[in-house]
Amino acid sequence: MRTVITKKLPLREMYVWELPVRIFHWVNAFCITFLIITGFIIAYPPAILSGTGAQQFGYWFGYLRFTHLTLGLILIINFLVRFYWFFAGNKFAKWNNYVPLTKRQWKGIFETVKVDVFLLTPKPIYDIGHNSLAATTYLGVFVLIIVQAVTGLAMWSAASEAPGAGLFQDFLFKAGGFFFLRHLHYMVMWLFILFIIAHVYLVFYHDYIERNGIASSIIGGWKFIDERLAKDYVNELNATEELDKKKHEIKELEKEVKETKAKHNG
Amino acid sequence: MNKKGKTFYEELMAKGYSRRQFLKFCGLMGGMLGLQSTGVAQIVEALETKPRLPVLWYHFQECTCCSESFLRASHPVIEEILLELISLEYDDTLMAAAGEQAEWVRAEAMKENYGNYLMVVEGAVPLGSPGYCTIAGKSAKQIFDEGAKGAKAIIAWGNCACSGCIQAAKPNPTQAMPVHKLNPGKPVVNVQGCPPIADVMAGVITYYLTFDKLPELDNTGRPKVFYGRRIHDTCYRRPCYDAGLFVESFDDENAKKGYCLYKMGCKGPNTYNSCAIIKWNNNVSYPIQSGHGCIGCAEPNFWDNGPLYATLPAIEGFGIETTATKIGAGLTAVALGGVAAHAIVTNIQKRSLIKNRTDDISLNVEDNQEYCGELGKRMDNLNKKIDLIRKDQLTYLGGGYRPDKPSDEPKN
Numbered sequence A: 001m002r003t004v005i006t007k008k009l010p011l012r013e014m015y016v017w018e019l020p021v022r023i024f025h026w027v028n029a030f031c032i033t034f035l036i037i038t039g040f041i042i043a044y045p046p047a048i049l050s051g052t053g054a055q056q057f058g059y060w061f062g063y064l065r066f067t068h069l070t071l072g073l074i075l076i077i078n079f080l081v082r083f084y085w086f087f088a089g090n091k092f093a094k095w096n097n098y099v100p101l102t103k104r105q106w107k108g109i110f111e112t113v114k115v116d117v118f119l120l121t122p123k124p125i126y127d128i129g130h131n132s133l134a135a136t137t138y139l140g141v142f143v144l145i146i147v148q149a150v151t152g153l154a155m156w157s158a159a160s161e162a163p164g165a166g167l168f169q170d171f172l173f174k175a176g177g178f179f180f181l182r183h184l185h186y187m188v189m190w191l192f193i194l195f196i197i198a199h200v201y202l203v204f205y206h207d208y209i210e211r212n213g214i215a216s217s218i219i220g221g222w223k224f225i226d227e228r229l230a231k232d233y234v235n236e237l238n239a240t241e242e243l244d245k246k247k248h249e250i251k252e253l254e255k256e257v258k259e260t261k262a263k264h265n266g
Numbered sequence B: 001m002n003k004k005g006k007t008f009y010e011e012l013m014a015k016g017y018s019r020r021q022f023l024k025f026c027g028l029m030g031g032m033l034g035l036q037s038t039g040v041a042q043i044v045e046a047l048e049t050k051p052r053l054p055v056l057w058y059h060f061q062e063c064t065c066c067s068e069s070f071l072r073a074s075h076p077v078i079e080e081i082l083l084e085l086i087s088l089e090y091d092d093t094l095m096a097a098a099g100e101q102a103e104w105v106r107a108e109a110m111k112e113n114y115g116n117y118l119m120v121v122e123g124a125v126p127l128g129s130p131g132y133c134t135i136a137g138k139s140a141k142q143i144f145d146e147g148a149k150g151a152k153a154i155i156a157w158g159n160c161a162c163s164g165c166i167q168a169a170k171p172n173p174t175q176a177m178p179v180h181k182l183n184p185g186k187p188v189v190n191v192q193g194c195p196p197i198a199d200v201m202a203g204v205i206t207y208y209l210t211f212d213k214l215p216e217l218d219n220t221g222r223p224k225v226f227y228g229r230r231i232h233d234t235c236y237r238r239p240c241y242d243a244g245l246f247v248e249s250f251d252d253e254n255a256k257k258g259y260c261l262y263k264m265g266c267k268g269p270n271t272y273n274s275c276a277i278i279k280w281n282n283n284v285s286y287p288i289q290s291g292h293g294c295i296g297c298a299e300p301n302f303w304d305n306g307p308l309y310a311t312l313p314a315i316e317g318f319g320i321e322t323t324a325t326k327i328g329a330g331l332t333a334v335a336l337g338g339v340a341a342h343a344i345v346t347n348i349q350k351r352s353l354i355k356n357r358t359d360d361i362s363l364n365v366e367d368n369q370e371y372c373g374e375l376g377k378r379m380d381n382l383n384k385k386i387d388l389i390r391k392d393q394l395t396y397l398g399g400g401y402r403p404d405k406p407s408d409e410p411k412n
Ligand code: HEM
Pocket: A031, A032, A035, A036, A038, A039, A040, A042, A043, A044, A065, A068, A069, A071, A072, A073, A075, A076, A148, A149, A151, A152, A153, A155, A156, A182, A185, A186, A188, A189, A192, B269, B312
């Protein structure tokens, strides 16, 4: 067997995923997994064909629904924290990663489709954070989470006295009632299942072909990044910082000018 | 004419009822409407002193089950005297008159009570073509509009009038419309159900007569007192649901034991109504108590959310029995198959893939450089701006410094 060692590939370790991002990811993964399991049992409870009655089986189905709701609420709170981090986090966690607004992101999407779907080996755009295609699908996942949260809370409001439940109840009626929301909630569960299959597979696939430690990066936060990309990134950071400084300087100067003018005229 | 002046109380006395029966009725109404004892006193006073409400009852596209329900009110007290509560001026199904005579009665009743009568609408109004429901040369829409114009308020009685029921079920060939979509311009209360519970009607009318306004409605127009809770939250089989004990087929042991009907397609978890509290047929029973799931008859579009005996609705365009479960499972299988195929192809190709990253790594960094170049340009612009501001400032500090006019340079 031949041992392969790369010669020309200088790599840098970069800390990409900050702790809040990683916590969000794993809490999210845990909640969604068990929401799917408990939700599926709510939709298709097992048949119990023996036994004497309710007193023997207690409240297990009730507890199951309680678990589903609790996980749902954790999912929502977790997402709210992440929402804050869309603005407070580092460059790779910022909201604009997930919304394809720039030409570069669209190019990234097409290039990644070439690699992921058509298995081509073009000259790809390597990203330090998410690749643009993945980031855009995460936008879809965020939307699905919001849909589940809203439909879930609306269904919950039916039997809740909590403050604000009335609002969700009104929403429930206006949005087409239980029939529609329940069905939507159920269908979105399948979208989550499809996403999980694609997501887990593609993480391993990219780890395999890019070998940048993407799979373990969500545990420790570090990735192996090509030196050139890392350098570009540092340049960009410096440039942005300088731009900000200049902008600040201009503001100060303008203020000064205004004051002098006022003194001069008065 | 003077018959109209009569109060409910007078009417009852004339018919030979006792005061005791009258008070029983008032107490029952107060209880159902959730009023305090002072509220009951108000009801008593109103029914004793106020003339009965003139009611014009219209029938459009419907099966008349709602009238049947009204005439067979559940509670004995209500059953006997509900019809006396109102002054039913016109009801084409119930009245003896027919043909031109009936038309004449309606015209007269409208004239006499213009602006004061309650309009009860049973059935949906088809807009597709006047051919679907024309009475005495007038289309349903025309008749409805005429009736609504002179009405004080409208009671949409039953699912057809509230949200179209089966008349408006897909594909709704007659374009059947419920009352609230016809914009009648009058207050509308939706008394939902297919059919609705007569006691609810008694409650709504009593409330209206006593307080001169409609009871509090939810945002789909249903009175909250009667439609505030789901069947599921008031169902006596709920402990079985919470214990996870379900009927698996209508003839199994669990059905005999009276377990929860959730898996038989019970729509109780989706449906707001008071069947489980007021019940039907002299408070004897309601569908679930008789071993059949709720079909969701008090909800809009319940016909389009079938099948009746399945927990989840069928998905249109994929055949009658296709649920989201089948589609979801199918897509999941496809996804798993796709992933497996992808993994196989990747491994066949892996030589070139790995080679690409081993030595001769080509990297698309031009985009980044382009971006950094752009940043540089922005920086230049900012620097220029700073220069301009500096000069502007000097103008004032130096008392008239103009770099473009050398002659103006300050002398010192
Ligand atoms: C990834 C997210 C989620 C998934 C996959 C999921 C899945 C499901 C499924 C499959 C059902 C059963 C549907 C049925 O047949 O009735 C269900 C029911 C429900 N879910 Fe979720 N859910 C999620 C998030 C949430 C959230 C965030 C909430 C709200 C806090 C929530 C609240 C509910 C409620 C109240 C029900 C109805 C339970 C009942 O019938 O009493 N879910 N969910």
